[in-house]
Amino acid sequence: MKAIVFLLFASSALAQQDFSKVEIQTQKLADTVYMLTGSGGNIGLSVGDDGIVMIDDQFAPLTPKIQEAIAKLSTKPVRFLVNTHWHFDHTGGNENFGKAGATIVGHQNVRKRLAAGGTIEFFGMKVNPEPRVGLPTITYERGTDFAVNGDELRVIHVANAHTDGDSIVYFSKSNVIHMGDTFFNKLYPFIDASSGGSAAGVIATADRVLKMAADDTRIIPGHGPLGTKADLKAFRDMLATVSGRIQKQVKAGKSLAQVIESKPTKEFDEVWGKGFLNPQRFTEMLYKGMQKKG
């Protein structure tokens, strides 16, 4: 199992998580498409005669529960596992699913970062290198497609968004899009500048998906409940407004304390500020991300 060293994040809900209490919930989104929620990134599934294509895999201790949930849908094996990005709350099960025979697929930077291990600076978190069996063996630069289960899954790399290795997955016949962590629904998003992410890239990704999506497209966010195009638009507008306000102050040479004092998130806190990042931490994250870019 991949060991994760928690430093500054030690008091967080994540570090204290008792996985034995987590239940995996299954939501049917289309004939062959399901969303699984438990703890960590939301999972997408294409299920049918061709076997299962799974998008993300949460944490290693949850693998047996995830396998149990999948077994209720199909007796077919997980043939392919797509990693939307390298973060451990989306790839924690890689080693287990790799050992069980899944072929892991991801952007080339996902393989690079998983193989090397690394730090997530904002949380002071160090991640150990992934064992070989848990690494993507099929990688791509721009994207790849799956023709399975009567569907066409388009895996599309989006540059420098939540990280430098993000992919979104468009289940084109089923009218479902899995956005990985380029979309947090109704909670302030984490953007990992230390892995090449940027607010501008997340906004550009949202704009791209808003063009692809119809009003009734079901959008799986990395975190938060299943979303709609309207939810994604609200997310995009919130992020553009808040990051625009912070950017202006960074350019004017304001300190972090001054920016926090100006409450750049205020009208959004009610809806978005009760999740993973509180308003102050979200502001700090955007501020530091913009400083990093200079």
Ligand SMILES: [Zn+2]
């Ligand atoms: Zn992530």
